[in-house]
Amino acid sequence: MNRGEYGDHRHAANDIRKGQVVEFMSREAFRARFRARYYDPAFRKEDAAIDRLEAIAWDAYCQGRKAPVTEKAGAGAADPDYDISVEWRRARDAIQDAARRHDDPNATPRVLVVICASRNDFTCPGEVSKSWRLATLASSRMEARGITVDTLDLSLLASDPDRHIHPCKGCVSTAMPLCHWPCSCYPNHALGQVNDWMNEIYPRWVAAHGVLIVTPTYWYQAASPLKLMMDRLVCADGGNPDPSSTHGKTVAEAKALELKGWDYPKHLAGRVYGLVVHGDVAGVEGVRRALGDWLGWMGLIDAGPYAQLDRFIGYYTPYATSHRALDEDTAVQREVENVGAAVAQAVMLRREGKLPAVGGDLNQPRPK
Numbered sequence: 001m002n003r004g005e006y007g008d009h010r011h012a013a014n015d016i017r018k019g020q021v022v023e024f025m026s027r028e029a030f031r032a033r034f035r036a037r038y039y040d041p042a043f044r045k046e047d048a049a050i051d052r053l054e055a056i057a058w059d060a061y062c063q064g065r066k067a068p069v070t071e072k073a074g075a076g077a078a079d080p081d082y083d084i085s086v087e088w089r090r091a092r093d094a095i096q097d098a099a100r101r102h103d104d105p106n107a108t109p110r111v112l113v114v115i116c117a118s119r120n121d122f123t124c125p126g127e128v129s130k131s132w133r134l135a136t137l138a139s140s141r142m143e144a145r146g147i148t149v150d151t152l153d154l155s156l157l158a159s160d161p162d163r164h165i166h167p168c169k170g171c172v173s174t175a176m177p178l179c180h181w182p183c184s185c186y187p188n189h190a191l192g193q194v195n196d197w198m199n200e201i202y203p204r205w206v207a208a209h210g211v212l213i214v215t216p217t218y219w220y221q222a223a224s225p226l227k228l229m230m231d232r233l234v235c236a237d238g239g240n241p242d243p244s245s246t247h248g249k250t251v252a253e254a255k256a257l258e259l260k261g262w263d264y265p266k267h268l269a270g271r272v273y274g275l276v277v278h279g280d281v282a283g284v285e286g287v288r289r290a291l292g293d294w295l296g297w298m299g300l301i302d303a304g305p306y307a308q309l310d311r312f313i314g315y316y317t318p319y320a321t322s323h324r325a326l327d328e329d330t331a332v333q334r335e336v337e338n339v340g341a342a343v344a345q346a347v348m349l350r351r352e353g354k355l356p357a358v359g360g361d362l363n364q365p366r367p368k
Contacts, residue, residue: 013256082244091199098203112208116215116226122159138340154225168231178254181239217279238264269299274307274343284310303346
């Protein structure tokens with residue numbers, strides 16, 4: 001790094017900008033939001049209990065009790081005496097177990113199939129998504145080739161009570177080592193940001209030898225459930241596996257670590273990927289390209305031209321008949337099956353050492 005441009009590292013690490021949000025929310029606003037969960041008149045008989053719970057939650061918010069249950073980081077940590085979140089450690093251990101399964105040469109090849117539409121039977125539409133149908137076709141083709149398929153249906157965010165992928169807080173934009181692997185921003189009990197699904201999702205990505213993403217196009221972009229997951233996977237690309245090295249979210253320490261030289265580890269590199277992007281009017285090619293760029297940036301390996309597909313289904317036809325349009329489009333059904341076959345083949349070749357990550361051993365002059 002050019003010291004003439006950025007100055008002394010010590011001073012740069014302590015250059016922390018403030019002023020955007022500087023006040024706690026009011027007790028009245030906090031109470032209104034807390035009680036919104038209990039709007040149903042059936043809860044009225046428990047108003048006194050709800051008031052007591054709200055008082056406890058308010059105190060946690062004011063005291064900033066993000067991780068109320070901790071234990072010492074212990075041997076191997078940068079600071080063994082640091083009080084680390086028990087929930088974070090549990091997620092870290094799950095990732096390490098998943099990595100061992102991934103690296104086991106005798107393990108059955110595994111592909112994570114991610115269904116990214118918001119729609120399912122239990123959401124307001126009350127109907128399955130085309131993404132789910134397409135993912136089922138690709139999965140069947142992979143299973144026929146000896147692949148174990150792990151289906152991650154992101155539509156559960158829209159249908160399950162209190163299942164969340166909370167938004168990325170942008171820690172990496174302050175300093176890469178502040179972004180922990182896995183993410184330590186959640187759960188945040190002081191803010192009531194709990195039931196975060198990502199601690200279950202991270203190990204599923206790690207265990208997979210390949211990933212197949214099947215997504216609709218929403219307003220020229222990836223579907224919102226997919227984008228939430230994408231942003232929270234930023235910690236897989238350069239994230240810090242030891243929160244004790246920054247004593248949690250201590251900004252100056254994280255900046256100092258990055259300025260000393262950070263290696264930006266790619267925790268998911270080497271897995272293969274495929275893409276199926278569908279739409280009805282516009283935007284499919286842009287979404288497919290953007291997703292490929294994202295996965296490639298993280299070090300995943302393109303499974304080849306037959307493993308990436310963008311198609312319109314029912315182009316400029318009524319939404320009401322879109323499932324019938326898919327029924328009739330047998331060509332796109334076969335193309336999606338071919339995506340599954342291509343991903344399966346690439347996974348097998350990769351496991352046999354016949355699909356190298358070209359350039360993976362090169363020293364990048366500007367890692368990030």
